[in-house]
Each structure stands twice: as C-alpha cells, then as structure tokens.
Amino acid sequence: MSTIPERFLEPLEFAAKELMGLLRADVEEDERLVQKGLLLFRQRLVYQVRFDGDKITAAVQDVTPVKVQLNLDFIHLSECSCPADGFCRHQLAVFFQLLSHAKSVTAWVEEWRQPLKEKKVAKQLGIQRAKDLLKTAGRQKPDYDRWIAAFNESFDTIMTGNGAPKPYVIPELYHVYTRRWKANTPFEQEWKLLYQLVASFFSFKKLMELSIELGHSGDIINRYYIHLFQDLMQDTVEVMNKLSVHSLPFAFDEFIEKLKEDSSDLLTVDFALEYERTQLYRLLWTKFFKKKAWCTEEIKKLRAIDNKNCPILVGILHLHILLGEDETALEYLSLPDKWMTPYFLYWIELFTIQREWKRMGPYVEEFIKKLREYLSVSDDYYAKRNYTNLVIRSIKPYFSETGRQELFEKALSETLPYSYGEYEYILFENEAYDKWADLQAFMNQDIDMLSNERIKAIEKREPTLLLPLYHHSIHSHIAHKGRDHYREAVRKLKKLRTLYKKLKRQEDWEFFLEALMEKTKRLRAFQEECKRGKLIDA
Structure with missing residues (x-):
C-alpha cells in the first residue's frame, strides 16, 4: 500500500484524535499496548491492507496471523480475530500503518505522550513552588482571613504560577496544593477540623473560579477532574459530621459566620456543575448554619438577586424547608420545571433521617408527578435505570412506614420500564x-x-x-x-x-x-x- 484513498484521510485524522483520548500515556497497560502496536508496525508485520467501500481490512503476522477490520469513524468499534478484549495491539499496528502514509507516526506518539511529560514537569514545578512557600510560612493561627489569604497564595502559586495549566495537569497540581495547605494545619486539635472544613470549601470555590477562567466546559471537567469536586464534597461532609458530634466553642462563631457569608457564591457563580455546587450549599446549611435568623436573612439575600438561576431557586427552597415553611416550598416545587426533579432526593432523604413521615408526604407526591418527564430528558437507558433505582431506594422507607401502597405503585408505574423488576415483584407478592x-x-x-x-x-x-x-x-x-x-x-x-x-x-x-x-x-x-x-x- 503506497497511498490511502482520499475519502479515508479525514476519518483517519478523526480516529487519530479519538485514540488520543481512548488511550492514556499514564496508564501502564495503554503504554504497553502502544509499544506492542508500534513494534508490529515497525517490523512490517502488517500486510494485505484493503479498502472495500467504507471498510478497511488488513492482516497482521503475530505469533499467529490475525485479521483486523478498522472502523475509522468509531475507532473503538474496530474488530480483530484475536481473543483480546477491546482495542488491541493488532488494531493499533494497522492504524499506525495507515497513519504512516498520511503523517508521521513518531509525531503522533510524541503528542500522545506529551500530557504525561507535562504532568511530570508540572508536578515538579508545583512541588518546588510549594517548598518555596513553606520557607515563608508555618502552622496557621486561628484567623479566618489569614487562612483564606494563605489558601489563595498557595492555590494561585501552585496551580497557575507557571501559566494556565492544561486540564489533564490540574489533578497533579491540585494534589501538590492539597499537601501544601495540609502542612499548615493548626497545632491545636480543636481548630484542625474547622481549618479542614474552611480549606475544603475554599478549594471547591477556587477550582470553580479556575475552571471558569480557563473556559473549561462541563465535558472537559467531567473528563479530567470532576473527581476533585466530588472528593471535596465528601471531605466537607466528613468534617461536618465530626464537628457536629461536639458542642462548638464560642471562638468558632466568627469563622462560621464568615463561611456562611461566602457560601452563597456556590449558587450565584455561572458554572457548569450545577448539582454539585448546589448540593454542597445545601449540606452546609443543613449541618452547619442552623440558626433560623441566618436562614431568614439568607432568603432575603438570595431573593434580591436578579435573573435567578436553578441553583439559587433550589437554595431558596432549601432554606424554606429548613425553616419548616413547607407550604411556600411546595408552591415552588409544584411548578412544571423538570430540572428541579433531581433535587428532591436530598430533601426526601433528609425527611427520612428525621422520620418526618407526615411532612414528607406532599413532597413525595410532587416528586412522583415529575419523574416521567424528567426521565424523558436523557437517551441513556442505563443512566435512567440507575436513577430509577436510586429513586425507589429513597422513597421506599416512606411507604414502609405509611403503608401507602397505591402511591408506591404509582411511582413504579411512572418510572416504567426502568422499574419493571420492582413493580413486577410488588404486584405478584400482593x-x-x-x-x-x-x-x-x-x-x-x-x-x-x-x-x-x-x-x-x-x-x-x-x-x-x-x-x-x-x-x-x-x-x-x-x-x-x-x-x-x-x-x-x-x-x-x-x-x-x-x-x-x-x-x-x-x-x-x-x-x-x-x-x-x-x-x-x-x-x-x-x-x-x-x-x-x-x-x-x-
């Protein structure tokens, strides 16, 4: 084969980019796979390459010869007669054979490995900057503003001190930053947990700001570093649970008030991860900012904002629920807005923990009314089935306690076909x-x-x-x-x-x-x- 038909050039370019994401240089198994594919290609063991319509077939002489069919439009759907699962070395060898007639294979491999090199360099630079910071800083004294100033300095120096980081580098730099602020944890045991809480909350906000500054879409965040936001949420919950076991000292009051003032930033910022930031806000107000006067004041603050987005509306509703103002909350929730549906789960779980079954009833009824429309939004069957399973687990305790079997059946009916297994069992048992x-x-x-x-x-x-x-x-x-x-x-x-x-x-x-x-x-x-x-x- 000396040339590639022109109609395959654009799909080949697309497949080359797709493989960049499908295979990761920092995963040992993928690195070995690329090495083996390169070896087969460079030893000229790819032969009988044929272009038949939209199909590309080839043979590869390995320990035993194999047949490969390459799908350039959807490279992960390529096929090989070898027993390996997923994309194999033979498919890579054929890909490299095709690529060699359009561009440099070596250049592709270098570009593929570039993120790994950049990660290592960024990590080393981050560590060096963290060491420089340690020379001028020590254990933090109890001072909210100083804590925030130190977090700011550490985050900006490590995360962006060498310019705008690539998305795949962010986790490496963030872990260096985390070690940095942990090294400054106060000596006093009573202040350690509060310091960790403020650090987790602040880091969540700074990551949001960085994502916005870099123009990262939700897809980019989900692909490279959404786990950082999720881990921070989990860390915040764990620290709040530990703090709630004991009475908080009066010395904490100033810190908690300032943290409360900063919490609304989670709702007002224009940022992709709506559910995650709204959930963190609700967790903080449920577990930590418990004074009724604070809730009332926060409602006024949020209501004064023009052009209220979904997170702000959820925040207002949550505060009304915390105040026991169910009539006002349900008035909002009864509006035909399917995007409010996922937020019901937390409130239902909250009522379940508090065993407020009577109060919970109207919320469950309203939730059930919205399920069918919400499930119609996505085309992902497995995502809808998983969500339905989550819904059933959440509302089941209510029906066990109240015996409202007819309403439970309605919930199962509204979520068909994803609730089939549960519904079939219930009907037969009854x-x-x-x-x-x-x-x-x-x-x-x-x-x-x-x-x-x-x-x-x-x-x-x-x-x-x-x-x-x-x-x-x-x-x-x-x-x-x-x-x-x-x-x-x-x-x-x-x-x-x-x-x-x-x-x-x-x-x-x-x-x-x-x-x-x-x-x-x-x-x-x-x-x-x-x-x-x-x-x-x-």
Missing part, C-alpha cells in the same frame, strides 16, 4: 395478578421470559390472565418466521389448547385455531409444523 398480567403486556414481555413458578401460580389461581400472554407469544414467533420459531409457536399452541380446555372454552379454542390457520395458510412451513404437532389433520 397477588394483584390482573395488574401483573397488564404489566407483562405493557412491557411486551414474552411468556418465555417469565419464571415457571410465576406461570404455575397464575395458572392455578387466575388462568384466564395467561391467555393474552400465550396469544402474544404465538403471534410473535410466527412473525419471526423460520422453522425454530414455528416449532416454538406450536409448543405454545399446545399449552394454549390445554388452558382453554381447563377453562371449558373449547369453542373459543377452535375458533382461534381456525382463524389462525386461515391467516397463515401461505406459511407452508408453519402449517407443516402444526400437522406434525397434531394440531390440525395431516
């Missing part, structure tokens, strides 16, 4: 067999997919409910055509015949069979299987 059968029909479930125990129990108690399930299965198998499906349809017909006989409805059976034979009279193979099964005369 012997609501008619609803159970309706659910199978709604889910288009073939009777083959249902357990024999379920079928036997229904056949014993309400056999009529099985008739539509058998009819559906029979028609489905016939529609799929093929001898195997026809034989399965005949087996189901025999069971259906037995069921009609048990119900003393032989005339209905004969009418159905006659109509079916007329409808399928051109399906010779199916008619033959019916004769073999002695459903009709030979």
Whole structure:
C-alpha cells in the first residue's frame, strides 16, 4: 500500500484524535499496548491492507496471523480475530500503518505522550513552588482571613504560577496544593477540623473560579477532574459530621459566620456543575448554619438577586424547608420545571433521617408527578435505570412506614420500564395478578421470559390472565418466521389448547385455531409444523 484513498484521510485524522483520548500515556497497560502496536508496525508485520467501500481490512503476522477490520469513524468499534478484549495491539499496528502514509507516526506518539511529560514537569514545578512557600510560612493561627489569604497564595502559586495549566495537569497540581495547605494545619486539635472544613470549601470555590477562567466546559471537567469536586464534597461532609458530634466553642462563631457569608457564591457563580455546587450549599446549611435568623436573612439575600438561576431557586427552597415553611416550598416545587426533579432526593432523604413521615408526604407526591418527564430528558437507558433505582431506594422507607401502597405503585408505574423488576415483584407478592398480567403486556414481555413458578401460580389461581400472554407469544414467533420459531409457536399452541380446555372454552379454542390457520395458510412451513404437532389433520 503506497497511498490511502482520499475519502479515508479525514476519518483517519478523526480516529487519530479519538485514540488520543481512548488511550492514556499514564496508564501502564495503554503504554504497553502502544509499544506492542508500534513494534508490529515497525517490523512490517502488517500486510494485505484493503479498502472495500467504507471498510478497511488488513492482516497482521503475530505469533499467529490475525485479521483486523478498522472502523475509522468509531475507532473503538474496530474488530480483530484475536481473543483480546477491546482495542488491541493488532488494531493499533494497522492504524499506525495507515497513519504512516498520511503523517508521521513518531509525531503522533510524541503528542500522545506529551500530557504525561507535562504532568511530570508540572508536578515538579508545583512541588518546588510549594517548598518555596513553606520557607515563608508555618502552622496557621486561628484567623479566618489569614487562612483564606494563605489558601489563595498557595492555590494561585501552585496551580497557575507557571501559566494556565492544561486540564489533564490540574489533578497533579491540585494534589501538590492539597499537601501544601495540609502542612499548615493548626497545632491545636480543636481548630484542625474547622481549618479542614474552611480549606475544603475554599478549594471547591477556587477550582470553580479556575475552571471558569480557563473556559473549561462541563465535558472537559467531567473528563479530567470532576473527581476533585466530588472528593471535596465528601471531605466537607466528613468534617461536618465530626464537628457536629461536639458542642462548638464560642471562638468558632466568627469563622462560621464568615463561611456562611461566602457560601452563597456556590449558587450565584455561572458554572457548569450545577448539582454539585448546589448540593454542597445545601449540606452546609443543613449541618452547619442552623440558626433560623441566618436562614431568614439568607432568603432575603438570595431573593434580591436578579435573573435567578436553578441553583439559587433550589437554595431558596432549601432554606424554606429548613425553616419548616413547607407550604411556600411546595408552591415552588409544584411548578412544571423538570430540572428541579433531581433535587428532591436530598430533601426526601433528609425527611427520612428525621422520620418526618407526615411532612414528607406532599413532597413525595410532587416528586412522583415529575419523574416521567424528567426521565424523558436523557437517551441513556442505563443512566435512567440507575436513577430509577436510586429513586425507589429513597422513597421506599416512606411507604414502609405509611403503608401507602397505591402511591408506591404509582411511582413504579411512572418510572416504567426502568422499574419493571420492582413493580413486577410488588404486584405478584400482593397477588394483584390482573395488574401483573397488564404489566407483562405493557412491557411486551414474552411468556418465555417469565419464571415457571410465576406461570404455575397464575395458572392455578387466575388462568384466564395467561391467555393474552400465550396469544402474544404465538403471534410473535410466527412473525419471526423460520422453522425454530414455528416449532416454538406450536409448543405454545399446545399449552394454549390445554388452558382453554381447563377453562371449558373449547369453542373459543377452535375458533382461534381456525382463524389462525386461515391467516397463515401461505406459511407452508408453519402449517407443516402444526400437522406434525397434531394440531390440525395431516
């Protein structure tokens, strides 16, 4: 192969960029994979490269020869005859073979390894700057403003002291910064936890500001360093839980008030991670800023802001809930706004912890009303199923305590098909067999997919409910055509015949069979299987 057809050049460029993200130089397994792919390519073990329509095929002579089909549009969907899972060395070798006729393979590898080199350099520079800071600083005394000034200096020096960091470098630099502020933790045991709380909160804010300054989108943050925000949230919760065990000294009051004043920044900033920052705000106000006067003052502060975004509205609602002003909160929550739906979970869990079942009821009812529309937003089936599982776990304690079975069934109905397993179990256990059968029909479930125990129990108690399930299965198998499906349809017909006989409805059976034979009279193979099964005369 001397050249690549021009129509493949653009997809090849796209695949080259996609592989940059698919494989990571700082992952040992990926590094070995690239090395092996390069070796096969450089030893000229790639041959028989063919371009057939949109397909690219090739052979690679490894220990045993393998066949590769490269998909440049979706490189991760490429195929190889070797037993390896995922993208393998043979697919890489073929990719390098193609790339060598369009650009430098060495340049691609160098660019791929560049982030790893930059991470190492950035880490070393960060460590050096942290050492320089340590020469001029020591253990912090209890002073909120000095703490913030020290955090600011450390963060700015380490994170941006060598210019704007690349997104993949941020975690490395951040861990250096974390070690730096931890080294300045006050000696006094009683101040350590408060210092850690302020540090975690401030670091969350500084990371937000840095992301905004660098123009990082939500996708970039999710790809490279969202775990930093999540870890900070977890650290904040752990510290607050430890602090809440004991009565806080009066000396903390000034610190807590200043932290409270700064907390609204989480809501007002224009930043991608809406849920994470709103959740941190709610956690702080639930566990730490408990005075009613503070909540009332904060509501006024947030209401005075023009152009209220979703986090600000959630913040206001949360404060009303903390004040016990449910009527006001529910008035907001009843508005047709699906983006408010994910925030219900925290409030429901809060009521559950406090065992405020009566108060919780209207919130659960409103939450259930919004579930179907919210689930329609995403196209990701697994994400919707996972969210539904989370919803069911959250609301289940309420129904266990109150016995509102009908409302629980409504929640399961609103979240179908993702709640099918739970709904099916509940209906069967409660012997609501008619609803159970309706659910199978709604889910288009073939009777083959249902357990024999379920079928036997229904056949014993309400056999009529099985008739539509058998009819559906029979028609489905016939529609799929093929001898195997026809034989399965005949087996189901025999069971259906037995069921009609048990119900003393032989005339209905004969009418159905006659109509079916007329409808399928051109399906010779199916008619033959019916004769073999002695459903009709030979």
